[in-house]
Amino acid sequence: MPITTDYWQHINSNAAAHRIDTTLDARRYALANGRHATAHAAILLLSGSAQLGLGKDSLQLQAPALAWVEVPPQGYLRVNAGSAGYLLSLSDLLVKEAVGQSAESVPLRYLAERRVLQNQLDDREALEELAQSCRSIERELKRGGKASWRFLGAHLSLLLIHCWRLSGMEDVSQQAHSTDSALLMRYRHLAELHLREHWKIADYARALGISHDRLHDICMRTLQRSPLALLHNRLTHEACLRLLRSGLTIEQVAADLGFRSTTHFSRFFRNNTGLSPARYRTAAKHPSSPETSIIRNYADWP
Incomplete structure (x- = not known):
């Protein structure tokens, strides 16, 4: 079955991925995709530093860093010279695909509605897996293929699970036993x-x-x-x-x-x-x- 133009318009209206390559100058990226009402952004900073502008809030990122945020109007990422990483702009519809609807999805839904910021991460294995998922999402949005929607949702689900683990929310939920x-x-x-x-x-x-x-x-x-x-x-x-x-x-x-x-x-x-x-x-x-x-x-x- 051929992949239609409408199918790819649907995919690209729900997700965008930017690979941030190292340069000598600072750069500024809009958090919103521009093709849809972006609900969330995920930032993986592999080197350097950056600032997240979220309305009245400004957050500092120091690599290696991971951020998950809801996107306000005019939200932006300012990346300093010598920095590299990934910026994912995501619709609420795609995030819901990644979260799922089972009982086991509740922690991810809980996390998806919150702001996560982890600086100077020291879990190298987690960073490698996060980078792999970001690369996979970027490649899929460029090349296309059958079942791309499910492919993107699966990698986004992995990213959210890492956010959940690195944020410490997993430990908090376990401490709530018998209360x-x-x-x-x-x-x-x-x-x-x-x-x-x-x-x-x-x-x-x-x-x-x-x-x-x-x-x-x-x-x-x-x-x-x-x-x-x-x-x-x-x-x-x-x-x-x-x-x-x-x-x-x-x-x-x-x-x-x-x-x-x-x-x-x-x-x-x-x-x-x-x-x-x-x-x-x-x-x-x-x-x-x-x-x-x-x-x-x-x-x-x-």
Whole structure:
């Protein structure tokens, strides 16, 4: 089956890779791809130093360094003379492909919504593997091939796993064993698996081996929100992303998220955002529109 132009336009609208070669002058790169609304950037600095401009924040990178950041408007990377590495600009759609939807994907989703910056890394094996994934992504975007979307997602998944390990988040999650945080993490795992099945809170409590009241108490005491509110926020976040960044119709979004009808989905969305799905999608096409800020942040789960 031949690879169509539309397929490659789709690939290149969701990812861009720049190899940063050593030069005698400083250079500045926009973090955004320019062909899509870049959501995230990954920077692997193999030598030299650089500065990341993230709105009001400025971060310093000292090689060997790894950074994972959400991309603000006008975000940039300024690379000093004598520096080398890679800059990856990535859409939210491709990041979601890399993260996956299984329970084991929760740590990567947790990480993808946060900022990671590790300077002067001393794990040589990890650096070699990170560089290999960056090289593979760069080559794939240049040469093309069948199943490129899955190929890019697989290498990006490896990169995120390295970010998770190097950031220390893996150790933090393991320390949460047998605590309320561990139960909340298990609740989040189950939510990822069964969100589209619209489980009742009693179903989650039963799967966790605790009572409905105890789950409610843990969520309210830890996050000041009920288990149902957390699920609704998660589902609203997913709906917003699909309306903003996919070409699915509203009927397809509703079906994909497990709603029994478009009417049911529209009522749920309006109750949680104050807007109909159609109005939200139309208004969100304008970057300055306040509607784009409605997307709920899932990062407050443990």
